[in-house]
Amino acid sequence: MTKRRYLSITAVVLALALVAAACGDDDDGDGDGGGATGPTETTGEDGGVTTGGTYRIETDGIAYTSGGDPTGEYLGLSFGIFTNLLQRTLLTYYHDTERGNELVTDLATDFPEVSEDGLDYTFHLKDGIMFGPPVNREITSADVEFAFRRMATESLVAQYAFYYEGVIEGLEVGEDPGPGGIPGIETPDEKTVVFHLTRPTPEFPFLVSMPATGPMPEEVAGCFAEAGEYGRYVVSSGPYMYEGSDALDASDCDALTASGPISGFDPEDHSYFERNTAYDPATDSPEVRANYVDRITIDLNTNLADIFDRIERGDIDGHVGSGNPPADVLQRYSTDPELEDRLVFGQDDRTWYITMNLTTPPFDDVHVRRAVNFVMDKASILQAWGGPINGRVATHIQPPALTGGHPTEEEYDPYPSPDWAGDVDAAMAEMAESAYDTDGDGLCDAPECKGVVMVNRNSSPWTEAEPVVVDSLAQIGIEVDVREAEDHYTIIQTVSNETPIAMNPGWGKDFPDPGLSFVGFLHDGRGIACEGNFNYSLVGLTQEKADECGIDFVEVPSVDADIDNCKEVALEGDLEATTQCWIALDQKLMEEVVPWVPYLWPNVITTIGPAVTAWEFDQFAGTTAFSKVAVDASAQA
Amino acid sequence: MAQVQAETSLEGAQPSLELERVVGRSPGQLFWERFRSDRVAIAGLVFIAFLVIVALAAPLISRYIVGHGPNELFNRGEESMLNDFGLPLGPNGDFWFGADRAGRDLFVRVVYGARTSLVIAVGATLIAVTIGVVLGMTAGFFRGWADTAISRSIDVMLSMPLLLFAIGIVSTCSRAREGCLFGVVKPGVPVVIFVIALFSWPYVARLVRGQTLSIRERDFIEASRTLGANNASIMFREVLPNLVAPIIVYATLIIPTNIIFAASLSFLGLGVSDQQPDWGRLIAQAAPIFEIAWWAMFFPGLLLFLTTLAFNLVGDGLRDALDPRASTKRVRRTAAAEVAEPA
Numbered sequence: 001m002t003k004r005r006y007l008s009i010t011a012v013v014l015a016l017a018l019v020a021a022a023c024g025d026d027d028d029g030d031g032d033g034g035g036a037t038g039p040t041e042t043t044g045e046d047g048g049v050t051t052g053g054t055y056r057i058e059t060d061g062i063a064y065t066s067g068g069d070p071t072g073e074y075l076g077l078s079f080g081i082f083t084n085l086l087q088r089t090l091l092t093y094y095h096d097t098e099r100g101n102e103l104v105t106d107l108a109t110d111f112p113e114v115s116e117d118g119l120d121y122t123f124h125l126k127d128g129i130m131f132g133p134p135v136n137r138e139i140t141s142a143d144v145e146f147a148f149r150r151m152a153t154e155s156l157v158a159q160y161a162f163y164y165e166g167v168i169e170g171l172e173v174g175e176d177p178g179p180g181g182i183p184g185i186e187t188p189d190e191k192t193v194v195f196h197l198t199r200p201t202p203e204f205p206f207l208v209s210m211p212a213t214g215p216m217p218e219e220v221a222g223c224f225a226e227a228g229e230y231g232r233y234v235v236s237s238g239p240y241m242y243e244g245s246d247a248l249d250a251s252d253c254d255a256l257t258a259s260g261p262i263s264g265f266d267p268e269d270h271s272y273f274e275r276n277t278a279y280d281p282a283t284d285s286p287e288v289r290a291n292y293v294d295r296i297t298i299d300l301n302t303n304l305a306d307i308f309d310r311i312e313r314g315d316i317d318g319h320v321g322s323g324n325p326p327a328d329v330l331q332r333y334s335t336d337p338e339l340e341d342r343l344v345f346g347q348d349d350r351t352w353y354i355t356m357n358l359t360t361p362p363f364d365d366v367h368v369r370r371a372v373n374f375v376m377d378k379a380s381i382l383q384a385w386g387g388p389i390n391g392r393v394a395t396h397i398q399p400p401a402l403t404g405g406h407p408t409e410e411e412y413d414p415y416p417s418p419d420w421a422g423d424v425d426a427a428m429a430e431m432a433e434s435a436y437d438t439d440g441d442g443l444c445d446a447p448e449c450k451g452v453v454m455v456n457r458n459s460s461p462w463t464e465a466e467p468v469v470v471d472s473l474a475q476i477g478i479e480v481d482v483r484e485a486e487d488h489y490t491i492i493q494t495v496s497n498e499t500p501i502a503m504n505p506g507w508g509k510d511f512p513d514p515g516l517s518f519v520g521f522l523h524d525g526r527g528i529a530c531e532g533n534f535n536y537s538l539v540g541l542t543q544e545k546a547d548e549c550g551i552d553f554v555e556v557p558s559v560d561a562d563i564d565n566c567k568e569v570a571l572e573g574d575l576e577a578t579t580q581c582w583i584a585l586d587q588k589l590m591e592e593v594v595p596w597v598p599y600l601w602p603n604v605i606t607t608i609g610p611a612v613t614a615w616e617f618d619q620f621a622g623t624t625a626f627s628k629v630a631v632d633a634s635a636q637a
Numbered sequence: 638m639a640q641v642q643a644e645t646s647l648e649g650a651q652p653s654l655e656l657e658r659v660v661g662r663s664p665g666q667l668f669w670e671r672f673r674s675d676r677v678a679i680a681g682l683v684f685i686a687f688l689v690i691v692a693l694a695a696p697l698i699s700r701y702i703v704g705h706g707p708n709e710l711f712n713r714g715e716e717s718m719l720n721d722f723g724l725p726l727g728p729n730g731d732f733w734f735g736a737d738r739a740g741r742d743l744f745v746r747v748v749y750g751a752r753t754s755l756v757i758a759v760g761a762t763l764i765a766v767t768i769g770v771v772l773g774m775t776a777g778f779f780r781g782w783a784d785t786a787i788s789r790s791i792d793v794m795l796s797m798p799l800l801l802f803a804i805g806i807v808s809t810c811s812r813a814r815e816g817c818l819f820g821v822v823k824p825g826v827p828v829v830i831f832v833i834a835l836f837s838w839p840y841v842a843r844l845v846r847g848q849t850l851s852i853r854e855r856d857f858i859e860a861s862r863t864l865g866a867n868n869a870s871i872m873f874r875e876v877l878p879n880l881v882a883p884i885i886v887y888a889t890l891i892i893p894t895n896i897i898f899a900a901s902l903s904f905l906g907l908g909v910s911d912q913q914p915d916w917g918r919l920i921a922q923a924a925p926i927f928e929i930a931w932w933a934m935f936f937p938g939l940l941l942f943l944t945t946l947a948f949n950l951v952g953d954g955l956r957d958a959l960d961p962r963a964s965t966k967r968v969r970r971t972a973a974a975e976v977a978e979p980a
Contacts, residue, residue: 305925305928326925326926327722327723327724327926328722328724328926328928328929330722331720331721331722331724331929334722379713380710380712380713383712383713383719383723383740384712384719384723384738384739385723386722386723387720387721387722387723388721389722421713458906460925461723463906463911463922464723464738464739464922466739466911467708467710467739467741467911467912468710468712468739470708470911470912471708471710481824481910482910482911482912483811483812483824484906484910484911485808485811485812486808491812
């Protein structure tokens, strides 16, 4: 152990020397963090896109799950910020719409060498990729390992450690295992990382593209043992860094905290990025990160209407935050030819849905669940969300984009109705087969059908869509009692609450695997957790799990075998067959299990200022591709 | 001053001349005469009466006059009251107040909202007054440890951050279907009434306690005690009738406060559900679209304003009529007389 540490210290010293040399080579002498790298000269044309300048963003609030610590951040916007600007991972995605779900090498020189049995993945790191200030040293395999050690450290609350636990040999969330403490991660030399897996995991390349797996320097990140603390000391490995990073003193933990936090980042107020002086564009590709602008600023402005007014006037260049622009903004931009071009779109890999609990009456009857699917007026829900500009009606669980664009809502709708406005007759016919319709007239009339608790958000557009859902359910005799709550997710994620029906959830992919980040993950009975559960419908619930969570056991359908089957197919390496397998599972769920009423595949929409010369949608993160935005500084107000 | 005194003494002389006529007027008649002369208060009363009728007749208005239910959606097709972007359309011949964000008839929802507001405000006020009178009288009449216990409880209640506790209680009790306090406080209207009453009774109790303290020292109480009346009889026959005036005045004045409080809670998304129209919630839903759909905020806001104004005017009128000595008008008149005096 001591020897290993000694070696790594030597590595640090060597790396520092290299950094000095590298900086000397690259620096044009313009200094001041203006960027030793990339196209930093004043605004000018570069293949049609202007470079330099500041991209000014305002947000009505960025929801951080861990105060900006990459280990614990689990929302699309943070994914976008980290993967575009601050974190390089072994593999990453092209940050655009077209290839945004396609993997590309980043830290790694190449895609991994996989052993014959599919259990060992070997990655080699590129030379010359450096940590930014205050660390300024070359990134080594130990820094990658350290990211996984942080994930295994319980107090840091890695939100999606469950993807890795049980997959990487010996990775168990608990105490920090220390260097070499995870048997499934080996670092034979400074540039090689070998992962040993417990079972063949075809989605593993996606897992090493998640921001939490990006390298982190132990000399800085190791100073913080609790979730949320490292966020304001994040050391960049990407093309940008937080402003003021160079003012940190990383000589030891005390000096670090005394010199911090970084002035350019306050999760409650602002995020200011400038070019990372240690970033070498030669190690990256402009197709992955173009890094047009010199600075990106994100400021808090709680007045959403004001943000869009300011964008329209050109005071700022963009918005990130809670969601799409308000309906009046969308209307103004869509109907004004001068503004039309400044309304920009992306299609989110996400499904908004109503979940029904398979264990609670009256939804413990599949006929009732089918009737709810038939009766739901999805067209009106879409209208309440702000009309067709906001997305497409969803007719099944998995967004088609994840399975090659098919089947679309036209190609597959197991509960068809004219214009997706709901088919009351079909719904009543289905309801008549249920025991909850005691007189067979197509209306749910048992006592269980009255006062059914439905959880909803207390915010727009869910509150606007609520009357539609209530009205649709009433047409088949189900009278709901709506609970609008701020902590709507906590309520439905706690199994013992036995929430019968909820219209708050939406699921966006974590990584673009057909199936594994959607149907194969959300309805795995073995994945049911008593708290923080994602399988709200409790598909595949077992007696033991029911006992553990303190609820009465009810016999429910399970698709565990189907999930395992699709994973088997995936192992054979035939992508088309795998995709078809997941599509089949999606359809089985929709027709036989019926846990959801999917209603919307949403668009991500935002507006951009008049000075913006390039804007891209990051398909992986479902947000602005921050490394591919550009402004014409001379046109900025 | 001399002039004023002369007038007073002259007035004072009149009763002795027309003793019969003056004695013939009951306190009720006296009150009504005074109240009737207050035109502003009468206007308030007429508005409240109108509002009560509208609230009671809401289902009839909705079905026979307008033809739209409070939760009926007009969100698609030819009759749609929403445009392509899901924004509501304004007032027209069929939808007098325009539509809300979900495409429902705002007029019908405002009419139904009157029901919710009145039920909550009156219900909560009745409960608060009942608790306040019982505890206030007990404290003021018996004094001693009962007074200490009740007065300190009042102090504790009054020191609580009202809105925070109200938000906490309402959201907690709205969680489960059975509500809280073992099912006594159900979600929806009951929990809102409960919370408002919970935070209103201390004011009533303190007022009643103070009044009782002063009444119990009066000679007529002493007299009935000498005649052998027990505590219960004194409290209900002697003290309580003397408390009626301040209680009525105060109750009328806390009704508008309670309407606003209930509206504030539903503005924050707490309390009644979306299916039960409520002015506070209508206003909250209108806030984000105010610039493009003024009607959505204007009409419920106007009704809320008029209702609280009407209750306040009636309350003021009642105070003037029931307790002439505290009358603001009287004071003003005297002041005017004094100013006029040198001339």
